[in-house]
Structure formats: C-alpha cells, structure tokens
Amino acid sequence: MKRLLLKLCILLVAPLSMAVPALADTAETLSEERIKELALEAILENPEIIELAIQRLQQVQLERQQAAIAATLETRRTELERDPNAPVLGNPDGDVTLVEFFDYNCPYCKRAKPIVEALLEADPNIRVVFREWPVLSEGSVYAARAALAARQQDKYEEFHWALMAFRGRAEEASVLEIAEEVGLDIDQLQSDMQADDVDNHIRLSMQLAEGLNITGTPSFVIGNTVLPGLPTQEQLSAAVSEARALED
Template sequence: MKRLLLKLCILLLAPLSVGTLAFADTVETMSEEKVKELALEAILENPEIIELAIQRLQQMQRERDQAAVVATLRAQRANLEQDSNAPVIGNPEGDITLVEFFDYNCPYCKRAKPLIEELLKTDPNIRVVFREWPVLGEGSVFAARAALAARNQDKYEEIHWALMSFRGRAEEESVLEIAKEVGLDIEKLRADMQAEEVNNHILLSMQLAEGLNITGTPSFVIGDTVLPGLPTQAQLAAAVSEAREAKE
C-alpha cells in the first residue's frame, strides 16, 4: 500500500514523462524504510496529495467497475434482450430494446410509468423488456409472481399497468383485488404463480442485476448504457439515440 501511495504521489506531483514513470517504477526495488521516508516526505510537503490520491483511486475503481459492466452487458445481451421468458411490450421487431428492472412497491418505478408510455408513443421502433425484480418485501414477490402468471391468461400488460397505477402498497389482498378488476381467473392465477417459468424469470433478474451492479429500482438498460434510478424523459431519449448511433 505504501509503495502504491508513493507511486501515486510521484505521478500526481510531477509532469507525466518517461523519466517520471521510470522513477515511479524504481519504487518497487526500494527498501521498506526508504519507501516510508519518501512517502512521508511527499505527504508532509503536499498534504493535498492524500485527497488527490483518494480521488484517483476512486476514479480507477469506477473505470474498472464500468468496464466490468460493459463486459457483462455484452456477455448477457441475449438474456437481457431476447429472453423468451420475459414480457415484451411495444414493437416486438423494434431496433432498440429498453430493459427495465422494477418492483411494484417502488414509488420511483411508478413515476417511471408515464415516461415509458411516452417513449412508446413517440418512438414506434422501441421494444420494452420487463424484468420483474421484487426486492421490497413479500408483497413485491407476490405481485411479481401474479403479474408473470397472468401471461397464461394473456393479461400481463393489463395487470402490470394496473399495479403501477395503484397508489397503495402491493400485498396479497390488494394484488388479488386488482387481478379481479382486470378480469383474471384467481384460482388459475394462484396455481400459475408457482410455475417454474415464474421462478426462473425472477432468478434470472436477480443474477442479471448482480452482474450489472444494479442496486436499486428502477434501473434501465439501453444498449451499452445502464441508467440507475428515475431518469428524465430526455435521458431516456438520449440513451436510445446513442444506442441507435452505435448500431450504424
């Protein structure tokens, strides 16, 4: 750690040159006492170096994290965009796919609803893939299972928007009431909620979120861009345009 700190001190305090880099490399061959002495001297003479070094280390970590996310995006592209076990709305043949990770008990996910609707209205070449990612308790899990099970009655989109419009908390009682309102057969719904494809969808959502370092809902994936949190309409549109340009 001391050697790394001293090398950072040298690189931050001196103009970048072959000589500077060569000197920094010699740190590896110095004795432990010499490293301590030089590191302490650099810090005492330039105390701001600590903050600069921390900032640089944080930037390096962000760059590593972003590189890992991009690698995961490319490796998992098929699972993200073409999973046959994921609900799709919009244009099924659209040139750009927006993937949303969400939870029915997330207030920001509900605020994202009109953003998605507006995007679908203004861009006929968008396909939206929904990743049910219930992370906010048992009610969220029940709601996600019910929505996924509703596919067997061709009612996924109806119950999805109804749950997103619901102002209360999604729990078993409220979810079943909404299911009745959209015309679902409750007995069949309960049976279908235990299906293996429901389990598999939620499990894959968990795995994809972890691989992409997604830590909250809503989160959106468009091309090589991950948008965590509630975006603006302009941010969504910009990410779509960037993804289109990358395909050209």
C-alpha cells in the same frame, strides 16, 4: 504487505513527482518501515495529495465498473434483450430494445410509468422488455411473481399497469385485490406463481443487475447505455436515438 504499501506510496506521490519510476526501481531495497515513512512524509508535506489519491482511486473504480458493464453487455446481450421468459411490450420486431428493471413498491418506478407509456405511444419501433427485479420487500416479490404468473392468462400488460398505478404498498392482499379487478382467476394465479419460469425470470434479473452494476430501481438499459434512476422522456428518447444510430 510491502508491495501494497509501496503501491500506496506511489499513488500518493505520483501527482507530485515524476520520480516514481525511480522509486519503483528501488522497490526491493526499501524496507516496509521506510515505505511507511515516505508515504507519511508525502502526506504531511502535501496534504492535498490525499484528495488527489482518492480521486484517482474513484476513477480507477469507475473504469473497472464501466469495463465490467461493457463485458456484460457484450456477453449477455441476448439474455438481456431477447430472453423468451421476459415480458415484451411495444413492437416485438422493433429495431431498438429498452430494458427496464423495476420493483412494484418503488415510487420512482411508478413515476416512470407515464414516461414509458408515452415512449411506447410515440415510437412504433420500440421494444420494451420488463425485468421484474423485486428488491425492496417481500410484498415486492409477491407482486413480481403474480405479474409473471398473469402471463398464463394473457393479462400481464393489464396487470402490470394496474400494479404500477396503485398508490399503496404492493402486498399479498392488495396484489390479489388488483388481480381480481383486472379479471384474473385467483386460484390459477396463485398456482402459476410457483412455476419454474417465474423463479428463472427473477433469478436472471438478479444476475443481470449485478453484472450491469445496477443498484436501484428503476434502471433502464438501451443499447450500450445504462440509465439508473428516474429519467425524463427526453433522456429515454435520446438514448433510443443513439442506439438506433449505432444500428444504422
């Protein structure tokens, strides 16, 4: 407790004083009450240091998050970009991979649909890896499982775009209706939805999202760049160009 209070005191005093090393040198001689007094005195005399301390804390947290993201990209790159259990659109041998985390009940994911389609059309060397990440509702989970199961009938891409184009909520009834419209065998689909590879894909999506500090959909990963939220086509294209330059 004493050391924690000392650290807090140093954090508060640091923006104002170069005497922090001296304070640290006398750590063992300061009582807990004296440390509290020093922190309180610093706050009362210079209330603006609270804001400075908060900014510093936020910066430290950001640096830690960025380090964790970089570590995940380094150690789990193959799982992220080359998972054989993930759907791939575009050029399977493309020189740049874009990974999208999405939810079929996310309105911003649906707004990203034409952006991703335009990128696929404009760039013949792009690989797009879809990570089904159903986090918004039980209907989202049902839709994700159905989409992944549609791979067994070679209709993932068609079914995916149809689900993304649907303006209502993805629930069991609406998902099955769309499945029928794209020509899926419903009995087989419902059976394939229980397969281990469906569970494994969603589980890995959860793990990767956590490691990359992804907290919402859509989110895109291109090279070393993580783009949360709805990007413009220009932003995606710029990230792809940056990743491509790093590969050269």
